[in-house]
Amino acid sequence: MKNTCLILGCGDIGKTLGTQLIEAGHRVIGARRNPEELAASGIEPLAIDLNDPESLKNLPDANIVIYVVSADRFDEQAYQAAYRDGLRAVLAELDQRTHKPARMFFVSSTSVYAQQDGEAVDENTLTQPTGFAGQLMREAEQTLIAHDLPGTVVRFSGIYGPGRDRLIQQVREGRIAAATPPMYSNRIHRDDCAGVLSHLIAKTLNDEPLDELYLASDCEPVPLHEVMAWLAKRLEVETHEVIQSPLRRRSSKRCDNSRLRETGYEFRYPTFREGYAQVLASAHQGRSQKA
Secondary structure (H helix, E strand, C coil), X not given: CCCEEEEECXXXXXXXXXXXXXXXXXXXXXXXXXXXXXXXXXXXXXXXXCCCHHHHCCCCCCCEEEECCCCCCCCHHHHHHHHHHHHHHHHHHHHCCCCCCCEEEEEEEXXXXXXXXXXXXXXXXXXXXXXXXXXHHHHHHHHHHHCCCCEEEEEECEEEECCECHXXXXXXXXXXXXXCCCXXXXXEEHHHHHHHHHHHHHHHHCCCCCCCEEEECCCCCEEHHHHHHHHHHHHCCCCCEEECCCCCCCCCEEECCHHHHHCCCCCCCCCHHHHHHHHHHHHHHHHHHHC
């Protein structure tokens, strides 16, 4: 029999993951508010509102549940609904099921870390988030970890990939991060986000043990100035404006992915160079097809 994987919040990462899981021979159901977005993907669409208990009764039984929900907007109420309250509601519904999933995965983020002076962080690092986003994400993490249902939290760093080109646009405008003090940045390509989850799901279905938490970031934390300088060279752009904080929230830390790599995961894009080369090539191909 095929294993059933239920992806809650089946957006960009969810669709990429779903495609990989289908290729691996699994049945994949994608739940989201607008399921028509899943047309022709091979993923079975399901309309769902995670904050409506009646709607959650329509969730099918599944061997694996992946919670990869995104907040509608960047404010406290939206984050509370998407992460803390939404996850609690889903767990409450699963508690009532006779057939419970073998494991639930919750996609979190490195916003739970408050470090901003270039410190190295890993799964054992103390998390004391100061902003509402990190606080609510951490609260949701703890909810899953403390629950009776087997659960694993996966913390993604800054996600980039096709269609996620804010940094590229800033460089095209001639802007670059300050070289000093170095502001360390961490990132993971969208395809590796899906790859990490697919890898951990496969281990679960093979009855291999998993930790309750993994930090998923590529293999080279690097000053943001270096990333933008590399992009400027590839784009043949002269930078003329130095900006102190090109990202939405000031942060500087170095994410250590050793625990994840020890599971045997091999990154498709181990550094920003391979990843952004793919993003730039994809954008060029898209422009060529439109021409």
